[in-house]
Amino acid sequence: GDSVTQMEGPVTLSEEAFLTINCTYTATGYPSLFWYVQYPGEGLQLLLKATKADDKGSNKGFEATYRKETTSFHLEKGSVQVSDSAVYFCALRRNTGFQKLVFGTGTRLLVSP
Amino acid sequence: DSGVTQTPKHLITATGQRVTLRCSPRSGDLSVYWYQQSLDQGLQFLIQYYNGEERAKGNILERFSAQQFPDLHSELNLSSLELGDSALYFCASSVGEGSNYGYTFGSGTRLTVV
Numbered sequence: 001g002d003s004v005t006q007m008e009g010p011v012t013l014s015e016e017a018f019l020t021i022n023c024t025y026t027a028t029g030y031p032s033l034f035w036y037v038q039y040p041g042e043g044l045q046l047l048l049k050a051t052k053a054d055d056k057g058s059n060k061g062f063e064a065t066y067r068k069e070t071t072s073f074h075l076e077k078g079s080v081q082v083s084d085s086a087v088y089f090c091a092l093r094r095n096t097g098f099q100k101l102v103f104g105t106g107t108r109l110l111v112s113p
Numbered sequence: 114d115s116g117v118t119q120t121p122k123h124l125i126t127a128t129g130q131r132v133t134l135r136c137s138p139r140s141g142d143l144s145v146y147w148y149q150q151s152l153d154q155g156l157q158f159l160i161q162y163y164n165g166e167e168r169a170k171g172n173i174l175e176r177f178s179a180q181q182f183p184d185l186h187s188e189l190n191l192s193s194l195e196l197g198d199s200a201l202y203f204c205a206s207s208v209g210e211g212s213n214y215g216y217t218f219g220s221g222t223r224l225t226v227v
Contacts, residue, residue: 043115043117046216049215089156099210100146100158101216103156
């Protein structure tokens, strides 16, 4: 079945450091790929998405590129802030049939001043 | 405010009891999805409704059931509760079912079974 694998956390960084959170997927066909963010005590918010190979999703300084050849969708940000501390979930959704979101296990990011 | 409303925010109940979680989707959204988030299982898809009809089931226990009403709000019923049912339960909604439609999540109901 479809699955998403994320790097284990927590990822601990200092403010202004470069961020990479790795995400790889297994799916039939060419799914859409998503990154969601969950701040403490809140629900999940869509951060960015990409719907086909080589697409780059971006939002709030975060970027991720849909790499079909490596089945990856790594999240990057050039300079993190304390306010970016949250749990980040990579997810996929098939483009045919019933399209439920399949989530990775989440990666906690902790940014210190 | 995401536009998806879940009530109650917190619920504490005893083993063996039954609870109902409620979700009001974002205005105009026809699809409702329920997810369970626990520390050991991560985010697990439970069930989806579209315009009142059940569309798909995931890892939903037989003790759990759900429905979507004509006004499109949805309820998730959990019965014969066990300690292991303690989790965050999220509802999400979308306009349609296709992958171009993003999900909007509510802030969740935290269920604690004691």
